[in-house]
Amino acid sequence: MTHEVRSPAAAAPGxxxxxxxxxxxxxxxxxxxxxxxxxxxxxxxxxxxxxxxxADVRALQAQGRKVCNLTVGDFAxxxxxxxxxxxxxxxxxxxxxxxxxxxxDGVLSAREAVADYYARELGLRYPVSSVVIAGGAxxxxxATYRAVVDPGExxxxxxxxxxxxxxxxxxxxxPVEVMARPEDDFLPTSDLLRHHLDGVRLLSxxxxxxxxxxxxxREALTEISVMVVEENRRRAARGDRPLYVMYDxxxxxxxxxDTRHHTPVELVPEMAAYTVFxxxxxxxxxxxxxxVGWTVAPPYVAARMRDLLGHVGxxxxxxxxxxxxxxxxxxxxIAAYHAGMRSEVQARLDALYEGFRAMAEAGLPVRAIPPQxxxxxSARFDLMGRRLPGGALFSTNEQVRQYLLEKAGVxxxxxxxxxxxxxDGWFRLSVGxxxxxxxxxxxxxxxxxxxxxx
Ligand SMILES: Cc1ncc(COP(=O)(O)O)c(C=O)c1O
Numbered sequence: 001m002t003h004e005v006r007s008p009a010a011a012a013p014g015x016x017x018x019x020x021x022x023x024x025x026x027x028x029x030x031x032x033x034x035x036x037x038x039x040x041x042x043x044x045x046x047x048x049x050x051x052x053x054x055a056d057v058r059a060l061q062a063q064g065r066k067v068c069n070l071t072v073g074d075f076a077x078x079x080x081x082x083x084x085x086x087x088x089x090x091x092x093x094x095x096x097x098x099x100x101x102x103x104x105d106g107v108l109s110a111r112e113a114v115a116d117y118y119a120r121e122l123g124l125r126y127p128v129s130s131v132v133i134a135g136g137a138x139x140x141x142x143a144t145y146r147a148v149v150d151p152g153e154x155x156x157x158x159x160x161x162x163x164x165x166x167x168x169x170x171x172x173x174x175p176v177e178v179m180a181r182p183e184d185d186f187l188p189t190s191d192l193l194r195h196h197l198d199g200v201r202l203l204s205x206x207x208x209x210x211x212x213x214x215x216x217x218r219e220a221l222t223e224i225s226v227m228v229v230e231e232n233r234r235r236a237a238r239g240d241r242p243l244y245v246m247y248d249x250x251x252x253x254x255x256x257x258d259t260r261h262h263t264p265v266e267l268v269p270e271m272a273a274y275t276v277f278x279x280x281x282x283x284x285x286x287x288x289x290x291x292v293g294w295t296v297a298p299p300y301v302a303a304r305m306r307d308l309l310g311h312v313g314x315x316x317x318x319x320x321x322x323x324x325x326x327x328x329x330x331x332x333x334i335a336a337y338h339a340g341m342r343s344e345v346q347a348r349l350d351a352l353y354e355g356f357r358a359m360a361e362a363g364l365p366v367r368a369i370p371p372q373x374x375x376x377x378s379a380r381f382d383l384m385g386r387r388l389p390g391g392a393l394f395s396t397n398e399q400v401r402q403y404l405l406e407k408a409g410v411x412x413x414x415x416x417x418x419x420x421x422x423x424d425g426w427f428r429l430s431v432g433x434x435x436x437x438x439x440x441x442x443x444x445x446x447x448x449x450x451x452x453x454x
Contacts, residue, residue, distance in 0.1 A: 044169060049417035053401070057411045068442035069433055070352075071411045073162075073210060073375070076433040080286035080344065083337045085330065089323030090290070102318040104310030105302070106133025106294070110325030114279075114294050117328040124265055129299040132306045133321050137250050137280040137293035139314035143305040144276045144295065145171040148244045149201045156196050157204035158188035160211050160418035160426075162248075164204050176200060177419060182426070185214035185369055186378060190223035197231050197243060206248040207262075208255060208373025211418045211428035213349065215255060215373040218262050225268035232274060244301070245271065248278040250293075251374035253338055256346045259372040273298055276305075281324050283375070286341065286432070292316040292324040345375055348431035348439055352377050355443035364450040377429040379412070384425060386453045394453070396423045407452070408445040 025035040033043060053071050060067055081087075105111065111131040119125045134140045141163075149155055151172035157164040158180040168175045176196050180186045187209065197203075205224070207216040216224075225245075232242045245264055252261040264271040280293025293316070295305055309315065316324070327333065349371035356368040356379055365382040381404065383394040394400055397414035404410045412427040420426065431439070 041170060041172070046166065046169075050413055053411060053413060053417075056402075056405060060405065060409070066409050066441075067405070068410045068438050068445075070429040070431065071413050072433050073430050074288050074432055075286040075375075077286075079435055080341065080432060082285055082287045082290070083327060083333065085333055086281075086285060086287065086290075086323050086327050089326050090319050093319035093322050098319040098322060100318065102133070102315050102321060104315065105306040106131065106316065107318060107321050107325065110292075110316075110321040110328075111294075113325035113328040114296065118296055120331065122263055122266065124263065124296075126296050127299060130296050130302050131294055132297075132302050132309065133292065133294045133316050134305075134309050135291040135293065135314045135316045136282055136288075137248065137278050139309055139312065140278045140280070140293050140295045140305070141167055141246065141248065142170065143308045143314075144244075144246045144278065144297075144301075145173065145202065146308055147301055147304045148246075148276070149173045154198075154200045155202045155204060156193065156200045158186075158192070160186055160209075160415045160420040160428075161204070161206060162210040162418060165419050167204075173201075179420065182369075182380075185372070186212040187214055187216055187220060188224065189220055190227045193224065194227055197227075200243055201241065202244050202246055203228065204246045204248070205264075206250075208251040208259075209376075210251070210374055211376055211413065211415065212369065212378045213371050213374050213376035213428075214369060214378065215259050215261065218260070218267065221262050221264060222267045225264040225271045228264070228274060229268055229270045242274055244274050244276055246276045246278060250278065250280055250283045252279070253284040254342060254345055254375065255373040256342070256349070256371055261373070276301055281327075285327065285337065287324075290317075290320045290324070292320050345431060346371070347436050348434060349375075349377050351436050351439045351443075352379070352429055352431065355439070355446070359443075359447055359450060362447075364447065365453070366446075366450060375430055375432045377431070379427050379429055380425045381427060381450070382425045383450075383453055384423065388453060397425060397427070400425060401427070404446065404449060408442065408449040410442050410446055 025032050050071055057067050057069055110133050111128050114131045115126050115128050145167045149171050153173055154176050155168050155173045156176040159177045178192050178196055180188050228243055228245055235242055247264055255261050264275050277296040282288040295302060353368050353371055356366050359366050368377055368379040371377055381400050383400050387393045397416055401414055404412060412429050415426040
């Protein structure tokens with residue numbers, strides 16, 4: 001490899017720019033990285049499985065096919081707009097010059113607004129030193145892992161669940177995965193978790209749950225919380241470090257019907273010392289691109305997360321976080337927005353659920369779990385062991401996924417993308433980027449596709 005140091009004059013108008021690609025070991029992405037001697041973490045990272053499926057969808061759309069895209073855990077702005085007040089607030093804050101670095105734990109007014117929001121809406125009073133604002137929920141999750149777990153230590157989480165495998169990997173932690181059961185709506189129970197607590201530093205919980213659209217009940221979460229408190233009493237007696245719970249509640253404003261959202265701290269107050277909340281505006285206000293999230297945690301944990309996030313620079317943009325704080329301080333505005341958003345999300349999930357119920361009643365091999373929260377539906381396309389006339393037997397979720405995409409123009413994500421490695425036909429269907437009309441058009445196509453399988 002030759003190294004050439006060029007003076008700025010080389011970029012002068014009329015001169016060809018230096019072709020940097022001639023000086024790098026190119027090739028397939030991974031191959032180039034391996035040859036360049038990158039770290040084990042960089043080499044071992046796995047990209048998003050869902051983004052790979054998105055490429056298939058784009059390819060089909062490029063052929064002019066209509067696709068009902070139920071894959072992305074995002075909101076299409078054409079279907080779900082952020083609150084107007086948030087939009088205007090950000091614009092006027094930018095105009096006012098709120099463009100410099102925010103404090104590393106967040107702008108004080110936004111942190112106070114989160115603390116008041118939790119007191120008002122969740123009945124939990126925390127000091128403002130418990131609140132750290134960050135650039136979305138993802139950095140908060142990463143900071144939680146890094147603040148609590150040392151390399152080589154264990155993290156316990158149920159599967160299916162969202163991205164724990166990636167955060168475990170980046171933290172060099174040891175995963176302890178527990179398979180949640182369809183009969184429990186794919187939610188963890190204290191019975192499932194209890195036998196896996198040895199040496200675990202972090203238990204990762206999420207409710208309402210991505211990918212299943214189901215939510216922990218008061219009873220189930222109470223039992224898990226009591227289990228953690230008892231475990232920590234035993235650890236304290238031995239002088240051992242406690243077990244923390246990361247409670248990711250980014251979808252907590254989206255629950256349907258009789259489902260109520262609960263928190264470990266509300267149910268078992270001693271959990272305040274061990275609970276690290278993950279939250280933000282991405283899902284609650286359809287604001288995934290604005291990048292405002294936060295943690296609410298014991299102040300000594302929050303302070304280390306602040307320092308970690310500060311070094312990464314994963315702050316929320318200043319104007320966005322101030323405007324988010326103003327929104328959180330407006331209970332009537334929030335209530336009005338959520339009434340609309342919840343019914344729109346529910347209409348989409350209900351349309352899918354009812355569609356599948358009708359198909360099941362007609363004897364077709366599909367069933368779904370009634371939607372409880374978030375923007376997801378769990379559905380099982382039970383095609384294993386069946387075949388298309390003259391075709392091969394279905395034996396993997398991937399075959400089912402491709403069949404539904406090609407035959408019905410419907411894109412779904414197998415539970416394997418969420419760590420459940422079984423080919424038993426369970427899929428996540430996400431409704432944030434589709435209309436009710438789009439779902440109504442897609443259902444007959446799914447029905448026809450399932451009818452063709454024998
Ligand atoms: C359960 C869960 N937590 C956290 C996130 C990340 O949220 P953010 O966009 O604020 O980083 C997601 C996004 O899909 C999620 O599903």
